Every structure is written in structure tokens, then in C-alpha cells.
Amino acid sequence: MTAAPEPRKDGMASEEMVWPDELFLDLDRNGPVPLYFQVSSRLEAAIRSGAIPPGSRLENEIAIGQRLGLSRPTIRRAIQELVDKGLLVRRRGIGTQVIQGQVTRQVELTSLYDDLRNSDKEPSTTVIKHAVIPATDLVANMLGLPAGADVLYLRRLRSTDDVPVAVLENYLPPEFADISPENLEARGLYQILRSRGVGIRIAQQKIGARRAQRDESRLLGIDKGGPVLTMERVAYDNTGRAVEFGHHCYRPDLYGFETTLVAK
Amino acid sequence: MTAAPEPRKDGMASEEMVWPDELFLDLDRNGPVPLYFQVSSRLEAAIRSGAIPPGSRLENEIAIGQRLGLSRPTIRRAIQELVDKGLLVRRRGIGTQVIQGQVTRQVELTSLYDDLRNSDKEPSTTVIKHAVIPATDLVANMLGLPAGADVLYLRRLRSTDDVPVAVLENYLPPEFADISPENLEARGLYQILRSRGVGIRIAQQKIGARRAQRDESRLLGIDKGGPVLTMERVAYDNTGRAVEFGHHCYRPDLYGFETTLVAK
DNA sequence: CAGTGGTCTAGACCACCCT
DNA sequence: GGGTGGTCTAGACCACTGG
Secondary structure, three states, X not given: OOOOOOOOXXXXXXXXXXXXXXXXXOOOOOOOOOHHHHHHHHHHHHHHOOOOOOOOEOOOHHHHHHHHOOOHHHHHHHHHHHHHOOOEEEEOOOEEEEOOOOOOOOOOOOOHHXXXXXXXXXXXXXXXXXXXEEOOHHHHHHHOOOOOOEEEEEEEEEEEOOEEEEEEEEEEOHHHOOOOHHHHHHOOHHHHHHHOOOOEEEEEEEEEEEEOOOXXXXXXXXXXXXXXXXXXXXXXXXXXXXXXXXXXXXOOOOOOEEEEEEOO | OOOOOOOOOOOOOOOOOOOOOOOOOOOOOOOOOOHHHHHHHHXXXXXXOOOOOOOOEOOOHHHHHHHHOOOHHHHHXXXXXXXHOOOEEEEOOOEEEEOOOOOOOOOOOOOHHHHHHHOOXXXXXXXXXXXXXXXXXXXXXXXXXXXXXXXXXXXXXXXXXXXXXXXXEEEEOHHHOOOOHHHHHHOOXXXXXXXXXXXXXXXXXXXXXXXXXXXXHHHHOOOOOOEEEEEEEEEEEOOOOEEEEEEEXXXXXXXXXXXXXXXX
């Protein structure tokens, strides 16, 4: 780390046009990685490391293209990726600037398991219940199955470093009934689905809060009737077919949801 | 409404290629609205109305372009908009399909005030506190101001149809100290900022839960120590300067957060 | 005025999927 | 092999911003 990129106190954007000397000279034109992605990921790394400081302006798109030997649309797409991530801001007639203020990670479409792994925790799972049951009307509707159809019901306790963090309840179509409890204790659910060729592409979530119910307070080690953070999710695969419905509750002192919103 | 677009029970995607007869013949090439946006919004309306049923396949991009007299990149961008919204799914070598399963609204970068207005409620606001105070270290850090700098502190109670929904606490840079309580009771905060030429472009949010504190339970009309849903937000303007920091708590039985996540 | 991003075009080649 | 989306190019015109 060099000098800390402290925010300016005068409200003006700094306009130095800094470019980390030739950090973009190893583009692979033949490999499978798209050029716009190679550019955007190198650019993102330079911003997150502070090599391109907050508030600084980028060169215009054509100039960057000439510098890298790429066309303007390719550069434009690379920049757009970072605008969507909230790292850059574009203004017509002005230029492109690095955002001021600390940058954080985006909430991606990942499972809790992956979230925890990525934050240096060691997640573990206990399968509390694993059974094929007839779907309630709610579950059947969410999964697009006929009422009363068989579904796989899972109830799991997710912990990090042996501290319980969440109670996870899931419902899956019956074709997944052969997913074993042992498998579920070793890997995340989305990881298992992916290895079976089922890629999750879209999910709809609702986040809320309520009192801990029934045995949730005991499982999570919190006060009886204490607050829990809840998340309900329906996940769809490539074809838009509903693959998983779940409602989960989290210990609010150990887990929360972070998002970056970018206005269109 | 025609026949209800009920989900298929056999797990196969329907592949009829339906096109609402010539719904795209009134493109305005000279107006200020981009062509890709005209296409995507008409397409979105057709999908949400059921005119293009769930699971149906679209024509390929070039054919659509010829039909509308537009180039492939323009069509591609229109389709991409709807993919990002979670309405369409694209697969290489296969085609583009309408998602199966009910579609809901996206969480946009809007204020609670706008959210409530859009859902047919009548929001009202009571300003509980309106004062210029020295910033705590946390607030100064979030807003990028020197420690102890003056900030405008707001505490508001937001209700719909006279039922309290949320307690909102905000901190703004001192240049906004002239925003009057009367103004705040008539309009949303983001609306006021916009009318002063301050457009919010990026916000970072953290969502969590905890027990109601102090007088929050009284203000919200819930049990003492009952659960509340919390949201903390830092909002940045065009230039990436922090414009607003707030932490809010919501009655969990009256409000929640919905999101659609799309994997990249 | 010159410079910037926003949009649009008309091609091209490739990787992937199905049959 | 034929069709699809994924990527890339080399131009063009426009709207907006600043001095």
C-alpha cells in the first residue's frame, strides 16, 4: 500500500490523469478469455489496489483503444462492466472517473456456503432433516409443480468455525431426491447442483425479519423469540425452470446482506 | 388476459415461436428515446402482459433486426436489457427464451418514499428531529468529511395510510442544512436532492435485523424489543462524492426487500 | 469551439448446440 | 452442417459539457 487514498475535503474531484505504466501489454488475443474482460479485470485490479486513485479521470475511450490496439466498442464494454459494478462513473461531455469513497464487493448470485468460504471462514453443515414429502400449495406453486407432488425437503444448520449462523430450509423437485445427506454436509447445495449440470442463472429473493420460531432459537443459540434475518429465494436454471425454493433464517449479529445499487 | 400462462409440468420448455402481430412498427428514429430502449420496453410489456408467453422462444437476433429494420447490435442491446432484468435467458447455440415462472419487479435505486408511492400506498412523513450537529467519527468517515464537521441530522417517521412503517435517520453534508422540515414532510429526500441538481448514482447498502431500540418500538407501534429490519446506506452522486448516510429500521411485517439476481 | 460519452450501422469470425 | 449467441472491428452521427 502506498499513501492512503483519503477523500478530498473540498468537494472537488481530483482530475489527474494517472495511468499505471503499461499494465495492459499482455493481452491474449487467441485465448478463450474475451478481450473486454481482460481489460476490465486488469482495470478493476488497478483501481482496487489504488494504482488508479479515487477521483482520477481515465483517458477517453478512443485513446485507450489506440493505446491497447483495440476498437472503441471493446474498450467501451470493458468500462461498462466497471460502471455496473459501481467502480467507475461516466458523464457525457466530461469523461470517466474512478468513484470516490471506499469500494466494496458486489452481492453476487452465490450460496451462503460460497459467501462464507470467500470470507476466510470455514463453513460446516449439519443435515437436520432429509425427506421426500408432498409439496404444500405454496411450495408447489413456487416450484411450478402440481399440488401435492413429491419434493425433497431439506433442513440444514450452517455454521462457521462451529458457531451456528443460519437455519436453511429448501425444497427441490423430486429428481434431486438422490442427493445424499453426506454430500450435503461436505459441499454447498449450489455446488452440488452445478456438478449435476444444473446451473443457476436467475433467483428472486425477499429479505425480511421476524422473531425466531420453534426450535430456531435453540439451533442458533440466541434468545427465545429474538430477532432473525430471513431470506426467501426461488432459483431458476438456464431454461427458466424453478429448481430450488428455500426460506432461511440467519443470526443477525453474524450475517447480513450487502448490495451495491447503480442507477440506470 | 388470454389463457393463463401456467408453468409446464413435464419439465420441458415450450418452443412455440409466438410474435404479437406487428407490435413494433411505430419506432421513432428521430426522437430522443434510443431505439434499443424502444424495442426493449415494448418487448418487456409484451412479456409482462403474457402476449409472449413464458417459455416461448424468440427469433434470432438478425431476423428480429431485419423485421424491425435495425442492426444486430441494436437488437442485441435491447435483448440484453431484459436479460439483465431476469425476463429473458440466452443460450449459445439454442436461442433466447422467455423465463418460466412469475416475474416480479426489480429492486431499483429508489427511496422508500418512491417505493411506497409505486405500490398504491399514500406515504406520509413526520420529521422528529432536524438539526445541524457535529459528525461522529462513523458519520464523518462515511461521508468523507473531517471528523467533527457539521452535518445535517434528520430523524423521520414514515407511514402509509397513517400506519408507521419505518424510522429513518439520515446524515447529510452541511450544504443541505437549508432543507426545511416542511419540504421533507411533503416529498421524499431523494426527490428533494434531485430537484437541487444532485442525482444519486451509486449506493451501498447493508441489510440486517436487530431488536427495536429505545423509542423505536413506540414509534413503530410494535412490541418492546421486537424485531426490526434494518438498512444502512451510503449514497454517492455523479462524481462519486458521498451525499447521504442513513440507517433506518422497518416494521418487518409491513416491509421487506425484494431482489432479482442474475448470474454473469 | 473542441472534447467527451451515447447511439447506431454493416459487416466479420468464432464457439457452442442440435440433428 | 446449419443455426444460434458471443465477440470484435472500423467507421459514423449526435447530445452534452466545458471554456
